Amino acid sequence: MRQPFRLEFRHAGEFLLIGGWKEVSLVDVLEHSSxxxxxxxxxxxxxxxxxxxxxxxLTARVVSVADIVEIVDHAxxxxxxxxxxxxxxxxxxxxxxxxxxxxxxxxxxxxxxSTNGTMPEALSALSPFLYHVAIDIKAPLDEPRxxxxxxxxxxxxxxxxxxxxxxxxxxxxxxxxxELRTTLVPDVINSKDVLKAAVGLEEVLKxxxxxxxxxxxxxxxxxxxxxxxxxxxxxxxxEVIRCAEYLASVLSVEVYYRTLEEGTxxxx
Numbered sequence: 724m725r726q727p728f729r730l731e732f733r734h735a736g737e738f739l740l741i742g743g744w745k746e747v748s749l750v751d752v753l754e755h756s757s758x759x760x761x762x763x764x765x766x767x768x769x770x771x772x773x774x775x776x777x778x779x780x781l782t783a784r785v786v787s788v789a790d791i792v793e794i795v796d797h798a799x800x801x802x803x804x805x806x807x808x809x810x811x812x813x814x815x816x817x818x819x820x821x822x823x824x825x826x827x828x829x830x831x832x833x834x835x836x837s838t839n840g841t842m843p844e845a846l847s848a849l850s851p852f853l854y855h856v857a858i859d860i861k862a863p864l865d866e867p868r869x870x871x872x873x874x875x876x877x878x879x880x881x882x883x884x885x886x887x888x889x890x891x892x893x894x895x896x897x898x899x900x901x902e903l904r905t906t907l908v909p910d911v912i913n914s915k916d917v918l919k920a921a922v923g924l925e926e927v928l929k930x931x932x933x934x935x936x937x938x939x940x941x942x943x944x945x946x947x948x949x950x951x952x953x954x955x956x957x958x959x960x961x962e963v964i965r966c967a968e969y970l971a972s973v974l975s976v977e978v979y980y981r982t983l984e985e986g987t988x989x990x991x
Contacts (some may be wrong), residue, residue, distance in 0.1 A: 736817035738785050740764060742777030742810060746798045752835050752855055753902055753936055757806035758798050765811040767839055768875030771908050771942060775949040778810045788818055792825045799832050808837035813845035823852035840891035841884045847894045855900040862912055863919040864888055873911050892927055899933035906940040907958040907966060914966040921970055928976055936977040939967040943983050960984045
C-alpha cells in the first residue's frame with residue numbers, strides 16, 4: 724500500500740511537491756488558456772475528489788521552483804495564465820509565493836489560484852500576485868454539518884473552517900477576477916444547496932473591486948475519484964444547467980455552468 728508523501732524536506736520554500744501539470748488547459752480559468760500545475764496534499768478529505776491520490780500525497784514528486792518557472796517560460800507562448808490548483812496549493816505557501824513572484828516578474832504571465840479557501844492568511848499573502856482566484860464553496864457556509872459531509876471532515880472542524888472561507892472570500896475582493904464554484908454532487912449537494920451557498924455570499928461580493936462569477940459544476944466520476952463516488956453517475960447536465968439558470972435569475976453577479984458535455988458556458 725502506498726503511503727502519503729510528507730512534505731518534510733529542507734529549504735521547502737525552494738521546492739514544490741507536485742502531482743503534475745498540463746501545458747495547455749482550456750477549462751481551468753474562465754475564458755483563458757492556462758498552464759495548469761497541480762500541487763499535492765490537501766487539508767480536506769472530500770469523498771468525491773477528482774484528484775484523490777494527489778490530494779493524499781500518494782502521487783507526488785519534488786520539483787524546484789526554478790525548474791517549474793523554466794517549464795512555464797517555455798510554454799508561455801501558448802497560454803494566457805499560470806493556474807495553480809491541487810490538492811490545496813496554499814499548504815505550500817512559501818514556495819508558491821516564490822513561484823508566483825518569479826512567473827510574474829521573469830516570465831511575464833499573470834497567475835491564477837484555485838483554493839478551498841480554508842487558509843485566508845495564505846490567500847492574503849498571495850493576493851497581490853493574483854490575476855484570478857477560484858474558491859471552491861463546497862456547501863452552504865451556514866451549514867457546518869453539510870459542509871463536513873461534503874468535505875469528509877468532522878462537524879467540529881467544519882464549524883471552524885466556514886468562517887475562514889468567508890474571510891477568504893473577503894480577501895479575494897481585491898483580486899481582479901473572482902470565481903466561486905460549487906459542485907452538484909449526487910446525494911450530497913443539490914440545487915437548493917447551491918442556491919443557498921451562493922445567495923449567502925452575495926452581500927460580501929458586492930464589495931468586489933473586479934469581476935465576479937459564480938460557476939455551477941457537474942460532478943463527474945473521473946478516474947482520479949476513489950471509493951464509492953467512483954461508481955456514481957455524473958450529475959445530469961440538464962440539472963446543472965437548470966440550477967445555473969435559476970441562480971442567474973436571483974444573483975447580481977455573472978453565472979456560468981461547467982459540464983463535460985458543453986464545457987463552460989455563461990448563463991448571464
